[in-house]
Amino acid sequence: MALSFLTDNISRICYILTIFFNTSLIFLTVKFTRHIVGTYRNMIVTFAIFGIMLSTADILIRPVTFSMSLLHSYNGCFVYFTLGSAFRFSKKLSKIALLVHAGVYGLILVFLTVQFVYRAVLLSKSRKNWSRHFDGWKLVFWIFYAVSIAVIWAVSVNFVSSDEITNNYLRKMILADYGVEISTVTYNAILAYQKLFQNEEGPNKTVRWNSVQTIGTLSIIMTSHYIVMISCGIYMYHRTKLKFQNSSSAYDKLQKQFFHALIYQTTAPTLFFHLPVLFVVLAPFFDLKVSFNSSLVIYGISAYPLVDTLILLKVVKEYKNAYLSEFDFTILWNLLKKVSGFVGAIIKSCVEVCGEETPRNPQTLTNGIKNQTI
Template sequence: MINSDLEISFDKISFAVSFVVNFVLIYLTLFRINQMCRTYKKMVIIFAICGIIFTLAKVIIRPFSHNYNKCTLFFSLNTYLSQSVVQFLLASSGGLFTIILVLISIQFLYRFLCLLHIKKAYQFDQMSSVIWMIYPLVPGSFYGLSVYFLCIPDKYADDYMKDVVNEYYGMKIENVPRFIMIPYASDNSLRWKNLLFFIFAVLLVWFHYAIMLYCGLKMHFNMKQELKKFSVSNQNLQKQFFYALLVQSLGPTVFLVIPIAPTLLVPLLYPFLNMEIDWQTGWLYSIMGIYPPFDSIAFILIVAEYRKVIIRMWSIR
């Protein structure tokens, strides 16, 4: 069995802290920060809003997972909404996870353009915000829909996991809002729908990580030379934005990608592991709630103007 009360309390605390910290970040960005361009302000605000939504979704959906040999069971412990509604929200939460990663990759791309390709950065600024604001919804929706349509449970999947669900969680599997990922059938042949989901998930994550890595390395190795084009104050600001981005990419990596990676990769690698697997991996989802306040606090601490504004506001009181 799982300690559901402890999990609920942790998720509620994560949401409360995320709401307060991100609300402060949004307020400061909108009304108190002057050295940040309008486009980047929008990115910071949207990212903060996503952090609030993400932690709120965890409180409502209560996602959990269990890895059993070649299977990953992704399900909800929500007991007060209808099963069909929770199942839709469960798939959507995976899409939200992808949207957050995409937003970070867009920020990396924009900072890369601001530092190394000023004219293209101006074109980015002039481009309708709707374009880059809508783009994250495309891979996010693709991920969510792939969960919903490629991982919908069938008889083989339910039969494979029903005893596990009953033993560990005291529930009948048909009453649980769930998605089941089993890439191999009983004869070790490929279950293509589930396998396609794993392929799509890995490609979506690593494509956008590749953008972050490429832009990050380019900025790192060219920053010293390129900063000579800016004033001294602007040089410091560009450095702060770069370091803030690095930390913002570290947060999702540590608190989102690393926790979810075992639940996705173990079923694919199971035929080569030569071991029995029976893990309650759902506690990893509680770790995910740490990332929104972590990223926002780091951003406020690294970008000097936020620190100065907060100190002035505090001293006035």
């Protein structure tokens, strides 16, 4: 019973914790940290806001029954869908919400790369010449760059929108596993192959090029930014080892801590989220005869912003010192209540505009077939 409650509400728990810790991170960064100033302070605040955006988007497109997955692998198809979300009575709004959710994830990946570049610039020999391209209002250009890539990410996901071919391929599975007719579900599907002729029986199939286009575009974005992060990471490692090996100043220690935090913020999601996603996205091209919902990947999405923030709070000692010595939790609590109230009002408005609660017990396969025959 307790385990079932935990699995059904793990995303809600992650959302609450993300709001709390990201809000506290922003508040600590702005009010209590002495050495985290200037451009990198603005980057930390911006990144924390992006994390809140991803968690909020994740909550809004989730079904009422949280044990239902947003991802499902079925033979030669990978489905990214929303069922029973806050936008469930409008397929158009549900579609937009799915694309926003996908885009914000891409936004976080790109802006993490921007942070790597900036940290590498600060450790370079000509940092004064390069860092000025990030300082002050020029940071807006880097945010605009990240948002632009996020839009490309979302548009790429939209390449694999639902159509009659994917509807026919997924209809029986969606009805059997989720108790709904596929035409009522908002989804994007990477279907690797399709029959040359719809009524043809046999192995003759052709590649779905829109799926190849989506995977190709997303792969280029991820690979290029990972190459930049790895290159900057290697450069920062050598510069840190060379420059700060025997240094004991507070500034130099802080630079090393930020370097370690960025490495952890990249390694953790890569191992526990990006690689599993890569597997389930590429699986359709192997045409495996399997069907499973990717709940663990979904839990990774929910925990992703929270883990990033916890890493920063754990590794950078100035945050721990601020928590223990200077921080007044009553101030944070009042701020958190205001933020939670604001976010709650948005979610409530979405629910009121888009419809009533979805029944918690979706129709079964038998009931679904009966309803179709009536």
